[in-house]
Amino acid sequence: MAIADPAAVTMNLPRRDARDKLLGRTRFTVDRKLPRMLHAAILRSEAASARIVKIDVTRAKQMPGVRAIALAEDAPGMHGIGIADHPLFASDVIRFYGEQIAAVAADTYEQAQAALRAIEVELEPLPAVLTMAEALAPGARLIHPGWKNYEVLFEGGARGGNVAWEATVIRGDIDAAFARDDVVVVESCFRVGRQNHVSLEPRAVIATYEDGRYHIETSTQVPWTVRNQTAKLLGVPASQVHVTVPPVGGAFGQKFDCTLEPYAAILARKAGLPVRLVYSRQEEMLTCLCRENAEIKMRSAVTREGDIVGREAVVLMDCGAYGGEQIFLTTMTAHTLMGNYKLGSVKAATRAVYTNTAPNGAFRACNGVYNTFALERHTDEICEAIGMDPLEFRRRNVLGDGDLGATGQVFEGDVLGPMLDRMAAMREKSPPKKDLADDRLYGRATVVGTWFVFVGPSAATINLNADGSATLITAGVEIGQGTMVQALPQIVAHELGIHPDDVIVRNADTDAAGFDLGVGGGRTTVSVGAASKAAAAVVRQKILETASELLQTRPEGLVLRNGRVELAGVEGSGMTIAKVVQRAHQVTGPVVGSGSFTNPGVAAMPGCAAGHFIDAIDIPVFNVHDCEVAVDPETGHVEILSYKVVQDVGRALNPRAIHGQIQGGVTQGIGYALHEEHTIGEDGCIRQNSLETYRVPLALDTLAIEIDLYEGAPSIGPLGVKGAGEVPVMNPPAAIACAVANATACRIQQTPLTPPRVLGYLLGREPAVELPHIADNWWDNVLMKRPS
Amino acid sequence: MADSVADATAALTDDGCVPLAGGTWIMRASIRGEAQSRRYVGIGRIPELNTIDVKDGEIRLGACVTHARLVESFAGLAQWNGLAAAAGAAANPAVREMATVGGNLSTQDFFAADLPPALLSLDAAVELVRPGGTERLSVGRYLDVRRTLEPGALMTSIVLPRRPMRTGHARLPLRKAGDYPVAIVSMAAVLSSDGRVDVIRIAVGSVEPAAGRWTELEEKLLGRPLDPDTAHEMAEATADTFTGRDSVEAPGWYRVKVLPALVRRATQAVLSSR
Amino acid sequence: MPTSLMINGERRTSNRDPMTPLIDVLRDEFLLTGAKSVCREGVCGACTVHLDGRLAVSCLVPIGTVEGKDVRTVESLAMAGELSPLQQVMEQHDVVQCGMCFPGILMTLTSFFQAQPNAGRDEIKAALVGNICRCTGYERLVDAAVTLTKRS
Structure with a gap:
């Protein structure tokens, strides 16, 4: 078979765009x-x-x-x-x-x-409705009185009043689970603020x-x-x-x-x-499509042995004045807040709520970030209630091969368990940094997380040129993640037996490239990559057919390697790909191939999920993070002493680039956990209008992340890849908050853990988050009718 | 751009004309929602405002000496440990190359400035050229009157008395560095041979809208052996004299609550400044 | 009133209002778009240049104050056609992501290494406190910079 050695696809390919970026020559849109x-x-x-x-x-x-x-x-x-x-x-x-x-x-x-x-x-x-509590109060002013007349673009979500969208998931007999006499019921509430992307190019x-x-x-x-x-x-x-x-x-x-x-x-x-x-920086600060502020109330019924027999939750997401991305993101609660662990029964409602505030949007791992913070803090509260070691509880309950997710999808492969073992090994290898805490409070936590690759439609076309180079045309975009300059040329080059440097990647152009859902959700390597691989396979077949005639050898006996079509096993035999293309020009015409990809579809349990855009996740991505913190009891400052990541990458095509994504993503997560928050003033205006008051991590606020890439988990991505850029941001708030809770013995219910907030916790002056506008009876919170 | 103090003060007699030194505050007017003034007179090139003059009893800093030059000139000298720390940690490296001592003292709406408390603790004075002549004011007095100076007035220098003081500066940004401190404690002390406090000046910045001396604490520490824990304890007992300002960065209570910890740190800095 | 100054070794004259920030003159008038206008308040460092050999955030420099001064931008670092040693290590270590912050980071570190060629890792990080990078999480570019000090 004419397939190059798959191992050759892994490399630390230099970025072709780095030099001009370092020379100040790259022309961004603002330039x-x-x-x-x-x-x-x-x-x-x-x-x-x-x-x-x-x-x-x-x-x-x-x-x-x-x-x-x-x-x-x-x-x-x-x-x-x-x-x-x-x-x-x-x-x-x-x-x-x-x-x-x-x-x-x-x-x-x-x-x-x-x-x-x-x-x-x-x-x-x-009158302005500025908070979700106000928006959901009886008799609240409607922000969209004409909501019933809006065009519905996707069917299935419950809507009404100031609730733009409601997604629910119900699996199993949860009432029976909570009624059992051998369970402990643990209830937790959480509140998180808004996070601004602060892209340097507005x-x-x-x-x-x-x-x-x-x-x-x-x-x-x-x-x-x-x-x-x-x-x-x-x-x-x-x-x-x-x-x-x-x-x-x-x-x-x-x-x-x-x-x-x-x-x-x-x-x-x-x-x-x-x-x-x-947009000016001030416009970017005041109208950015932030990671939304949210409120979460969740409750679990857990046996003394540590089985989670039932879990219910209500999540309120502030979509601002218009629905936007939050409508879609109501879907993701089922896969994140209700993810990670085996659950006997599930009942969750997620509501995107209109307020008179700037609309929110999508931000790297979206609500997965705060849902994971809430879930992992809730998990530690459960462990405390039943007296079980948090690591043991996680090892016992994480989803494994054949386990059911919240919506009834069957998970494939044991991934999180072995990743926890890998983290344990990492912890063993490096001694705790407790001595660095001096007389500050010391805490540590290990947490897990589940996110997904947002698959969906992508298209690619490849022109194989007469000089032996290939031009890849997609609607993918280089936003800094490196996919367009590293993974895609690697995937195409691997299929065609040429060097990645000989793959020209055209900038996105909707007049040239076919439809694409866009760059986000960790999907570029997977979806655009799969489409590119399919296009390359078509091109490859054409080359082999033409070469077969020229070399008088059956296609099966040929390989593409080093820019040549060679007889299998005979290095340097055959001819250059360029020659074959030139021949094709005369007999069949220029060599071009197209490919496409969409979501293959993984089954959920019928009837479980309502109002969801995705009932099951095609490619789950798992994280295990560990961190040690020191908390200054006099000022509330949190210092991260060590930070470790085990990340499920499927397969690492470009390990160095993935390390870069993890270092950057964790740092953004540290920002969200410790510093970054937009709050809204009485006039409805966002109060942090500049990078002076909105504090992103600077060089001294982060540290070198210790990284272990976990390869081999099942993935439908090309060559077994998963998206690696999105997920690193997901777990730091959970890891840091759990570690701070362990250090301070305070019930951490909010992020960011700014010094004033942490000192407030330590002094007992930070009010508990109680969320009275989320009713204790789950059914009182939802528009959907209780089945009779 | 003025070439001399006389040029500058002549231009400044036009009401509404504002001196422009490093520019790091004025150039951000639009972000604060303020209109820029109609006229500015650039004073950054006046030679006299850029000199550092070391005399027997005092040091005269030109008003346009930058934070970075202060650090270069004073780092490693025990008496100026606090001042160098204040200038060397303010804002970020590029801004420290631009922002001036005079600007830092004169920007009345910049509550988190590092140099006012540092200079208060050093008993520094400023020299003003006013229409009636030259005048020397204590820094404390200058901070009080800087809003109401008549057109034509210009601060030309800051005068630091040279005394065998040991000094320290403790600031608390919310990140490790790079943002404005939410509270600052500057301390300067003369200790007797047995370690007791003969003279002490403690100043607090950023907690209230203007920097000021913490005289209650100074009185309590006078005559006692200077030690971080005692200073911390005394600070806790007298911190309620401050009313912290609420802002988007930090609530007022927090600024006051962290003062004893900063007093401890400033004391440690004083004791280690030899 | 026009302002005459040296930019990357060439004499240039700006006709903008004296209170115009230098960054706007560089980018809009002279089309030197390497320096980026990001925060316009001196905290992100993306517009960092060298002014008479010292660091400056060009968003806070009124053009009227730089008459006769010498301005160097990121475009000057590889004037002879070769990447500077700092640019080289950044390229070799694959630390660039979106690239918006690098012009400023390079100017900051170039100036810093001139003053402290043997600086340690912590000092390098402290020197970067005025440069926001939102992509990389800093550490890998600091690793690259550290190799430069070891080499020297």
Whole structure:
């Protein structure tokens, strides 16, 4: 068989984009300029809730340099995930502080800003609903009174009042489980804040309108989403929108949605000139599609031996003024908060709740991060209640081969158990760092986590060129993760027997590449990789057929290696691939192949899950993290003394790059665990408006992560890979919070564990999180009707 | 850009004209939601404002000496341990190359500045050129009047008395470094041969809107042997004289609550500054 | 009033308002887009340049104050066509991810190593306190920088 040695696919391939990035030559979207390019700015609401009485742009139109003004009438459509609830501009009401009212394009940015100030807006203030407790209170003002009339894009979620979406999962007889007389019932409540991505490149776009079509050059993870949503909002056919993507300067999920592109597109059409729109850092802070704030109440019935016979939970996710990604993410509670462990019975409800606050979005491992924090803290509270060692409890209960997940999917392979053993071995090898704590409080914890690879549709085309190089065309985007410059060329090169450097990877272009769900959810290596591999297989077959004729050998007797087609076992025999392609030009035409991929579909138990976008996870990804902390009892500062990761990667194509992802992801998780939080003021405005008040980890706030890559878990990904970039962020808040709880003997219910909050815990002045707006009777919390 | 003090003060007599030194505060006006002034006079190039003059009894720092130059000039000298620590830990390396001593003292809405408490603990003074002539004010007095100085006034230098003091500076950012401290304690002391406190100055920054001396604590420590635990205990007994300011970074109670720990650290720094 | 200054060894004249931040002059007027405008408040370091040989965050430098001064940006590090030793170790260690922070980090560390060529790991980390990197978690780029000090 003509298959190269699969071992050769593993390598530490240097990034081809590193040099220009180090030279300062890489042109991100923010670095681009077009002749006669205009600059756009957006008028935003300075009230969280109001009725719009009047918008008058007469004076603004006459301001110097102004070329176009866009308003709600220019964008008749609505967009969203699951439900189309989100207009591009506020037209009749304002639903959050910072909501877009108008957009202006002018010769300079300063002129555009001056014109914004000249727009006359008259607002009639309305009471604002700023918290989920207020939104769910009886008689609460509806943020979307017309919710029933919105177009439903995905069927199945329960909706009503200020609940944008409700997903539920019920498996087994949970009432019976809680009624058993041999169980201990443990209840926990948690609350977490918002996390901002702080991509160093803000959201940015340059739009032009040429030959009757929109060309959008943008800093996005999802070119096809931008294409389709822009068309939907503008009310034009999607074929009129063309999206290309330069190198992206950080994204982390923030750019997983269409956001600012339609404003620039409208202005470009109206002005007939290119329009640049770049959000200021303050706009990025105030309207970022954050990891949402959330509240969790969960309860478990556990036997003295440590079996979890029943677990129920209610999760409230603040979606802000519009549903967005949170609608989809209600799905993920079942696979995260109700994941990791074998459960006898399950009952969980997740509600995306509207508030008059800036909309939230997707952020690396999304709600998996705080659900894992909650689950692992809850697990430690269970261990305390039944007097069992937390490591022993985890080793006993983690999902293994043939075990049922929350929605009844059957898990394949023993992964988490052996990973816990690997972590135990790592712990054995390095002595505890307790002496570094000096007279501070010392704590340690080991936690587990489950996330998934968001598979779904991807397409790839490969042109094999007459010089023996291959051009790979996909809608994948390089956001810094390295997939486009490392894993993809490696996968294609491996299939075609050429060097990865000979695989040209085209930047995403919706006019050239087929549909793709985008870069996110750890899916690029898996989905785009699988599509690329399939395309390469087609190309490979064509090469073999042509070569077979030329070499008078059956295709089965040929191998592709070192840029040559060789007789199996005879190194240096045959001919170069380039020669074969040149021959093909004469007999069959240029060599091109396409491939595609989507989710293969894993079964869940019928009837378990309602309102879920994914009933079962195609590729689970597991984590085991361990950390040691020292807590200063006088100031509340938490220092991380050591941090260890065992990560399930399926197969590591590029171990060095995965280490880079883990180091970076854990550091973001440390930020979320200890420092980063957006809070909302009484006026509904986010209080941390800059990188001075919103504190991301700096070089001194992290440490070298000790890493062990766990290979060999089952995966349907190409060559057995799993996405490795997303999951490292998932467990640090859990690991750190559990370790701080162990160090302080305080019941940690919140993140981030800032010094004031930790000192508050130690002094007993941090109020307990009780969540009275989540009823004790689970059925009182949900829209779905109790089966009679 | 002014070339001399006379140029600068002449420009500053125009009401609404503001001196611009390192620029690190003024250039962020729009982020604070403030309008920029109409006119600025750049004072960073005036030679006199950039000199460090070491005399017998005092050291005169030009108002435009940067934090980085302060560190280069004072690091390793026991008497200036606290000042070097204050200048050397403020903000981040690039900002320390730009931000000036005078700017740090004059930015009235910058509550977390490191140098005001450090200079208060050193009994430093500032020299002002005013329309009526040159005037010397204590740093404490300057902090009180800096909001109400008449047009045409310009701080030209900071004067540090040279005394056999031992000094320390303890600051508490929320991260390890790189953000503004939520509380600061600066301490300077003259100890007798048996380790008792002959003279002590303790100043607190960032806790309240302006830095100030902690005289209650100074009185309690006077005449006692200086020791971190005693200082900590005394600080706990008198910390309630402060009303911490609430801000988005930290609640007021927290700023006050951490003061005794900072007093301990400052004391340790003083004792180790030889 | 125009401002005349040296940028990467060339004399340039800016016609922007004197209070315009240097970063905007570099990027918008002279199209030197290596330095990035990220926070505009001196805390992220992405716009770091050398001003008369010393570090400066160019977002906080009014162009009117730099008449006659010497400005060096990331574009100057490999002027002779070869990567500087610092750029080389960063490339060799595969530490670049999105790349937005590196122009500033390179300028900070270049200046730092000039002053302290034998600095240790902790000092290198402390020197980076004004440079935010959101991708890498810093440690691997610090590892790369450490090899440079060992080499010297």
